[in-house]
Amino acid sequence: MALQDRLDAIKADFKAGKAPYHAPPESHPIMERATAELIASGQAGRAIKAGDRAPPFTLKDQNANDVSSADLLARGQLVVTFYRGVWSPYCNIELQAINEVLPQIHAYGANVLAISPQTPVLSRKSVRENRLGFPVLSDLNGETSAAFGLRFSLPGYLVELYRRLRNDLPTFNDDPSWTLPMPARYVIGRDGIVLYSEVNADYTRRPDPGDMLVVLEKAASNA
Known part of the structure; x- marks a missing residue:
C-alpha cells in the first residue's frame, strides 16, 4: 500500500474516533485550521529546497552518540527526514515506510537518518517501536530544523x-517553546547540495519513499 494511502486511513480512523485515536470531534476543525494557516503562511516555500546547500549539523542519536552530516556525506548521499515525534502516528508510519526501502537506499550507497525535536529517550522508543534500521537524532531546541527553515510555533489555540x-511537547522535547518542524524529506549529495526536497505544511501529506529512489540512483551513477 502506498504511504499516502496508509496516512489517509489513519486520518479517517482519527476522525471516526477509532482506537487507538480518541480525540474529541471538536478537535478536528482546530487542527485543520492550524494546518490551513501554516499552509497560507508560505513557510514551506521558503524552506531549504533542491539546489540549495544543506546546513551542516551534528546531533545526538538515540544512544547519545554524536552524528555528523559531514561524516556521513563523506561516505555517500544522505537521506534526511524531519520527524515531529513518536507521539505522531503519521510520522511513525512514514518512518516505517522509509525503513521498508532501506535496502534499496543502501544499495545506492546512501544513508538515512531522521531528525526530531524529541529527547533521546523518546528517540530510542521511536527506533524500537518502529523497528528502524537507521538513527533518530535529537534536535533539541530545534536549531537544525530552524536552519532548514522548517521550525514553526504552534498557535495558542492549538497549544x-x-x-x-x-x-x-515541552516535556517530550525538553523545550518550553511549543515549536515543531514541518514534515520534510531531503536527499543531500556528497557535496552538500540538496538533490531532492519535499516540504509539506500539511502533516497528513507525505511523499512516497519511492519518489526519491530515482534521485539516489542517478546520484550513484554519477559518483
Missing part, C-alpha cells in the same frame, strides 16, 4: 488543544 490531549 491549548494539545494540552487537553496530553501532547505535552
Whole structure:
C-alpha cells in the first residue's frame, strides 16, 4: 500500500474516533485550521529546497552518540527526514515506510537518518517501536530544523488543544517553546547540495519513499 494511502486511513480512523485515536470531534476543525494557516503562511516555500546547500549539523542519536552530516556525506548521499515525534502516528508510519526501502537506499550507497525535536529517550522508543534500521537524532531546541527553515510555533489555540490531549511537547522535547518542524524529506549529495526536497505544511501529506529512489540512483551513477 502506498504511504499516502496508509496516512489517509489513519486520518479517517482519527476522525471516526477509532482506537487507538480518541480525540474529541471538536478537535478536528482546530487542527485543520492550524494546518490551513501554516499552509497560507508560505513557510514551506521558503524552506531549504533542491539546489540549495544543506546546513551542516551534528546531533545526538538515540544512544547519545554524536552524528555528523559531514561524516556521513563523506561516505555517500544522505537521506534526511524531519520527524515531529513518536507521539505522531503519521510520522511513525512514514518512518516505517522509509525503513521498508532501506535496502534499496543502501544499495545506492546512501544513508538515512531522521531528525526530531524529541529527547533521546523518546528517540530510542521511536527506533524500537518502529523497528528502524537507521538513527533518530535529537534536535533539541530545534536549531537544525530552524536552519532548514522548517521550525514553526504552534498557535495558542492549538497549544491549548494539545494540552487537553496530553501532547505535552515541552516535556517530550525538553523545550518550553511549543515549536515543531514541518514534515520534510531531503536527499543531500556528497557535496552538500540538496538533490531532492519535499516540504509539506500539511502533516497528513507525505511523499512516497519511492519518489526519491530515482534521485539516489542517478546520484550513484554519477559518483
